[in-house]
Structure formats: C-alpha cells, structure tokens
Amino acid sequence: MNGEEKGPLPRAEAEEYASWFKALADATRIQIVSLLARRREPMSVGEIVTASGVGQSTVSHHLKILAEVGFVLVERQGTSAFYRINDSCVSCFPTAADVVMGNPVPAAPVCE
Amino acid sequence: MNGEEKGPLPRAEAEEYASWFKALADATRIQIVSLLARRREPMSVGEIVTASGVGQSTVSHHLKILAEVGFVLVERQGTSAFYRINDSCVSCFPTAADVVMGNPVPAAPVCE
DNA sequence: ATCGAAAATCGACGATAATCGATAAATCAA
DNA sequence: TTGATTTATCGATTATCGTCGATTTTCGAT
Known part of the structure; x- marks a missing residue:
C-alpha cells in the first residue's frame, strides 16, 4: 500500500530520503568513501x-557525517580511529527508483 | 580498468557524482518528483x-534543476508548461554501489 | 604527573542554496 | 491593442554547508 495516493510523499519521508542523498551530495565525501572502498x-x-x-578537521567532519548515515564504521585503537566501508549499508542505500516509487525508507540509516 | 588504483576517485568524477545526488538532496524536490511519478x-x-x-517561483526553480539532471521532461502548450517524470533517467541514476566501486559516471545527465 | 601524538570539537568565514515577493516574458482571447 | 493567465526570472533575505585554524580531549609512553 504505497504509491496509490495522488499526493506527494509526506514531508517526513521526503526529508529522510533527502538526508540519505545529502550524504553523497559532496565531492569530498565521495572521494573519502571511494578511498575506503578501494582499500578494503x-x-x-x-x-x-x-x-x-x-x-x-575537514576529514573528521565528513567522516562523522558518513558514519551517521552508516556508510562507514569506526573502531578506535589507542589514540587512533580506524574507519572502514560498511558494505551492507552501501547495498541498502535507496535508489532513485525507490524515491520515485514512494517505497518505504530503508530500515535504519545505521545498518549493523 | 576501474577501481584497482589505491587513491581516491579523481576530483572531476567525484564532482559529477555529487551533482547527481545533489538533485535528490532536497526534501521539496523529492516531493515534486514523487508527485510526478505517482500521477503518470x-x-x-x-x-x-x-x-x-x-x-x-520555488516550484519553478526546482523543476528547472530536476530538468537539468533529466529527471523530468517539459512540454509547453500555450502559456502552460507540463512536466512529467522521465523513467529512463530514473533507471540510469547512479547507485551508492556505483560510487563506491568507482564505476564510470552514467552517460549524460540529460537522457532522452 | 608530564609530555607527545591523534582525533574530535569549536568558532569563524565564505560560498552555496532555498525560499519568497515582485516583476517580466509569453501566449491566447476578446 | 488590451487584458488576463501562466510560467520564468530577478532581487533580496535567510539558512545551510564546506572549509580552515586553533583549541580541546583522549590515550599511551616516559
């Protein structure tokens, strides 16, 4: 029982979707994500x-945003913090078709 | 010959990807797109x-942005402008996996 | 306890973007 | 031509965001 209404997506859902896409709406964040994805x-x-x-400070800031959406995972060792890509979150990221069809927003931004 | 490098995605490609995601990084635009997608x-x-x-004026502004990425198509009749969803562009929209894998950026924003 | 290294946070600045109201441009009818 | 309607554009305001430098916090080593 999804997209048979005639109105637009409710504001709350639209904002949730938007926050997902915002996470990848910056070139620097995309570079960081791709970097973590290439080195496994x-x-x-x-x-x-x-x-x-x-x-x-900029990198730290972006890593925080990426972690909030679940794109990356952190593990702290001593004074260091190690970030790695979260493959399960990458695969549950909504597609444009999801948005357009009005599919339900993916479970939770923080997968795993 | 894609993701076997160890560095991040080149800046130019990262910016192209970012411009795609920026188009859906706003709740109002998502509402407009979902609206056009539900009514066929x-x-x-x-x-x-x-x-x-x-x-x-806000709607007109967002429609322009969505049209530039190819998400919607325009047809003018008299003093009116009719917008409709562009299904072929929705399906060619990059996925998070595309970005993370360093897949080539989709052909052209303006499909069709 | 003190020091040094690593990361996160803070404060500020500039740039970008969203929104609105008003105006302009285009089209058709009378 | 004049007027009414519809959309696009302009100008201004406000809010958000990316970036940087400096500071603070955390942790391990001495």
Missing part, C-alpha cells in the same frame, strides 16, 4: 588526510 | 504548486 582494509584518519589532501 | 500523466506548474503547497 580500515584506514586511520591521518592516512585518509594524506591520501585525500584535505585538512584534518 | 504530465502536470502543469500550477497543479504542482497547489498539490505541493509550495510557492510558485
């Missing part, structure tokens, strides 16, 4: 900083 | 305005 192993913030050429 | 027939700007409850 976890990377420290420092490694990501040097590999991406972006400031340390 | 074209809608005039005025109809979209009353159905969405957003200002006329």
Whole structure:
C-alpha cells in the first residue's frame, strides 16, 4: 500500500530520503568513501588526510557525517580511529527508483 | 580498468557524482518528483504548486534543476508548461554501489 | 604527573542554496 | 491593442554547508 495516493510523499519521508542523498551530495565525501572502498582494509584518519589532501578537521567532519548515515564504521585503537566501508549499508542505500516509487525508507540509516 | 588504483576517485568524477545526488538532496524536490511519478500523466506548474503547497517561483526553480539532471521532461502548450517524470533517467541514476566501486559516471545527465 | 601524538570539537568565514515577493516574458482571447 | 493567465526570472533575505585554524580531549609512553 504505497504509491496509490495522488499526493506527494509526506514531508517526513521526503526529508529522510533527502538526508540519505545529502550524504553523497559532496565531492569530498565521495572521494573519502571511494578511498575506503578501494582499500578494503580500515584506514586511520591521518592516512585518509594524506591520501585525500584535505585538512584534518575537514576529514573528521565528513567522516562523522558518513558514519551517521552508516556508510562507514569506526573502531578506535589507542589514540587512533580506524574507519572502514560498511558494505551492507552501501547495498541498502535507496535508489532513485525507490524515491520515485514512494517505497518505504530503508530500515535504519545505521545498518549493523 | 576501474577501481584497482589505491587513491581516491579523481576530483572531476567525484564532482559529477555529487551533482547527481545533489538533485535528490532536497526534501521539496523529492516531493515534486514523487508527485510526478505517482500521477503518470504530465502536470502543469500550477497543479504542482497547489498539490505541493509550495510557492510558485520555488516550484519553478526546482523543476528547472530536476530538468537539468533529466529527471523530468517539459512540454509547453500555450502559456502552460507540463512536466512529467522521465523513467529512463530514473533507471540510469547512479547507485551508492556505483560510487563506491568507482564505476564510470552514467552517460549524460540529460537522457532522452 | 608530564609530555607527545591523534582525533574530535569549536568558532569563524565564505560560498552555496532555498525560499519568497515582485516583476517580466509569453501566449491566447476578446 | 488590451487584458488576463501562466510560467520564468530577478532581487533580496535567510539558512545551510564546506572549509580552515586553533583549541580541546583522549590515550599511551616516559
């Protein structure tokens, strides 16, 4: 019982979808995500900083956003934080068709 | 020859991807798109305005953005403009997996 | 306890984007 | 031509976002 209404998607759902897409609506975040996806192993913030050429605070900021949506996972060891890609979250990311069809918003942003 | 490099996605590609996702990174645009997708027939700007409850100039602005990415198609009749969903563009929209895998950016934003 | 290293947070700035009201442009009818 | 209707554009305001430098926090080592 989804898209048989004639009105637009309710505002709340639309905002949830939008927050998903916002996570990938920035070139720097896409670079960070692609970086973590190519190297399959976890990377420290420092490694990501040097590999991406972006400031340390900026990288930390973006990693936080990516973690909130569940795109990346954190594990802390000593003073370091290691981030890795969250494959299960990548696969549950909504498609444009989902939005357009009015499919229910994916379970929870934080998968796993 | 895609994701076997160790560095991040080149900036240009990352920006192209980001521009795609930016198109759906706004709740109002998602509402407009979902509205056009549910009613399969074209809608005039005025109809979209009353159905969405957003200002006329705002709707016109968002429709322009959606048209630039190819999500919607325009046809003008008299003083009216009728917008409809572009199914072929919806299906070619990149997935999160595409971004993460470093797949090539979809052909052209303006499909059809 | 003190120091150094790593990451997160804070404060500020500039740029971008969303929204609105008003105006302009285009079209058709009388 | 004049007027009415519909949409696009313009100008301004406001809010959001990305970025940076500096500071703070956390943790391990000495």
